Amino acid sequence: MTTAILPVPRVSLLRCYALEARNEFLRLLRAPSFALPTLLFPPMFYLLFAVLLFRDRGGGFQANVYLLATYGVFGVMSPGLFGFGVTVALDRERGWLALKRALPMPPGAYLASKLAMAMLFATIIFAILALLASTAGGVRLPAQAWLGLYAVELFGVLPFCAIGLWLGSLVSGQAAPAIANLVYLPMSLLSGLWMPLAMMPAFVAKIAPLWPAWHLGRLALGAVGQAPGEASTPHAVVLAAIALAFMALARRRLARG
Template identity: 40%
Template sequence: MNLVYLRLEILRIIRSPQFALFTIVVPVGMFLLFGGLFGDETGPGGLKASVTTMINMAAYGAMSGALFTGTRVATDRTDGWQRQLRLTPMRGPGYLAVKIASAMAMALPVVVIVYLTGALRGVQLDLAQWLLTAVALWLGALPFAVLGLLLGLFGKGDTVGAMTGALMLPLGVFGGLWMPLAFMPEWMSDVAHFTPTYWLGRLGTVALGPGGGLGPAVGVLAAWLVLPALVVLRRFRLDQGKVA
């Protein structure tokens, strides 16, 4: 992996105002809002709503940070940057690896920021729980990094941002991340089980003990990783063939 290019890619993402808005401001703001409204309530498994909301908003932020890589991929395609990279020693696998690594690099600090906000707002977990849930959410964001690549490879530089935002909204709402499912209509709980975001949030709560569910969460997220990855590889090869 080209570390110089990875550093450049991370700097490009950080400097985007859309990144700060959608991946940091929104999840932190939603946690402060819903955590304040439902924080004293107790949900399934005996978890306080403030804990569940913090984990869900951290999951939403990690998802958003990972998906955001698609905007850079689309810009690279539109501006001809992928063609220029073909003149360098970097090859296709290295390019994709940098994009995935940059997406994961953007997902981690969002989780940390939401968790810091939660700690300041009085959320109480022991050290092992803080670390395990944070790592679980970060690793669970990998399928969304691949989904971001998929959007970038099919979208254009001036439209992929809107496509990403249009995907983030239903994934957050119907995945049960914006509000605890215990306080939502029953039909939304049924829909949530078909979304990767629900299982990302579920992965975060597994470390806290209630209800188990590690196997299903890992299995569903693995499926959401493998299937889009196959499409990404196919699409990228077609793109490379067009500019050969």
Template identity: 40%
Template structure:
């Protein structure tokens, strides 16, 4: 076998089946790694359900006569479930990977260039789907929200895909923060986005306009529309989708530019 033949085999493109296998395998182990980490899995999968039940029983939200109140609370916690894995998985996890050199290592190993990124996004989407499904199961069992199976599937799909913009925000945070600073900064931004989106408590009239600056508001609006809530819908679904797509592209671009400087 000549040197030319060997070189051509080394430089030959990877078969499509192997590329797909790489993406699937990376996504599988990204999810298993996240689930086996109690510091990530418990807040991501169980906290939305726990807070939903706590607020529903303690503040008697489950006893509200207006069904839109129950929809409002359910979609608020579903939106929170979508924010958590992306912002913390990328915002903190990626910052630690950069600091420990794992990011450079992943770029050096012979794997598809976007496999690790897409695996983490898939992990966030699946984690959100599980968390919202648990919430929906509890809501249906308690009778706090009247939803059909189609409505449950729709809201789970909408909110799960809505986790992607928060993955891009988390990626940007992870690209600019050190591993030590990332938890504090991510938590502050997470709380600010939740509060100023009016997910759980309508903001005072004088500052209500600030909700338009929070991506969580637009995802919450899509979730409310998907289950048929009426009194809380602002604007059209198309506008909300466009804003979330814009947020995704913007922060993904900012993160890419920041990481390109690191070489």
């Protein structure tokens, strides 16, 4: 008696990554507590402050352009901090992360899918803000500036993904949203994303370089001509160092279970 050996179907590695990324995106898109604030708060705040309150304020402050850059940064922080921080904490707590490790899937697919999700949400946020700014906000920028701003926001999500991953490796699923908000909201305010630092107490501007959001905000402002003469390389180096440092911390923590 002979036993027939059926051929094992070969699955494309790229398809594995694509399916994992698709499922991760749909998972968060179907979560109103994540999708609605992430996609609606930046354009809502931009409409309120840049279009209704500060427009034509004078004094050289172009609110429609300045806040396009800073609220874009505010928006792309969220997929990193919450899309990584909360979901990793929940997956770790529920045993889903251990199950993923046991499955015959590419070892990097889990993190790669979350990174793709964060970048896709960042792209959607940029598109919504760009449409709102160019219509209601009256923003007119050359194509190079739009592309530069998009590149800053797309890759600027990386350090916040690393911070979110580190938070998710430390705290419980129940505590993760509160902890992420304690990082997200104060950092946004103290980095000058909601309003220029010149409108805030002097000590806030002095400590602003401590926050990664400030460095990303300076890059975004430079892309739209709101930080003339300011070098971009130091900010990019700081953000890259933050991303690598928190990724290493998170990896070490997750390796210990």
